[in-house]
Amino acid sequence: MPYRTAASAAEFSVTIEKSEFIARISPVVSSEEATAFIDSVRAEHRRARHNCYAYSLREGFETRFSDDGEPQGTAGPPILDVITKNGLADVCIVVTRYFGGILLGKGGLVRAYSSAAAGAVSAAGIKTMREARAVRLSFDYTYYDRVLRLISGLGVKTVSQDFADRVVMELWCREENCRELLEALTALSGGNIPAEFSEPFFADLE
DSSP states (O other): OOEEEESSOEEEEEEETTEEEEEEEEEOSSHHHHHHHHHHHHHHTTTOSEEEEEEEETGGGEEEEEOTTSSTTSSHHHHHHHHHHTTBOSEEEEEEEEOOSOOOHHHHHHHHHHHHHHHHHHHHOEEEEEEEEEEEEEEOGGGHHHHHHHHHTTTEEEEEEEESSSEEEEEEEEGGGHHHHHHHHHHHHTSOSOEEEOOOEEEEOO
């Protein structure tokens, strides 16, 4: 099944009642990657009073969060709520707070951490990851234009092209379109365009 994640790492900062909230977001694919990202933010902001976080992983539907000294439920859960409401997976958000001397109250903290996390998501953008296979094609130049026309309507992304004695193309094809691609190539060339398919993986095909 397709899933949504952060398109890139990003940062967003907002100041609320003299407290600065710095939100950092990064794609991650494991708890080890998430922990390493959290640790890197903590190391960068050693002087900050709080480095609160949440992450969600597609593998095992794992979610974790931390209020890191803020009143219970006012930081980690709101950050995780932003992740959940945006339908994201394989992503980690850390929100650093530099305390400005004014207490925000529980409601104010929830709104502040939610706003910072949402700003980070907006700054990063969202991409949809779909199950795909890498496909390697090798064919004579006489097929080139016809192959380009064929793949343009099949949800196929061209990754690389090499022009030597023969054209060698590497494509990423949506898993559900791989059989159709193979059948179309066979019909086009009478079986003269060999296609090598990788094992399935998730990729951004936009």
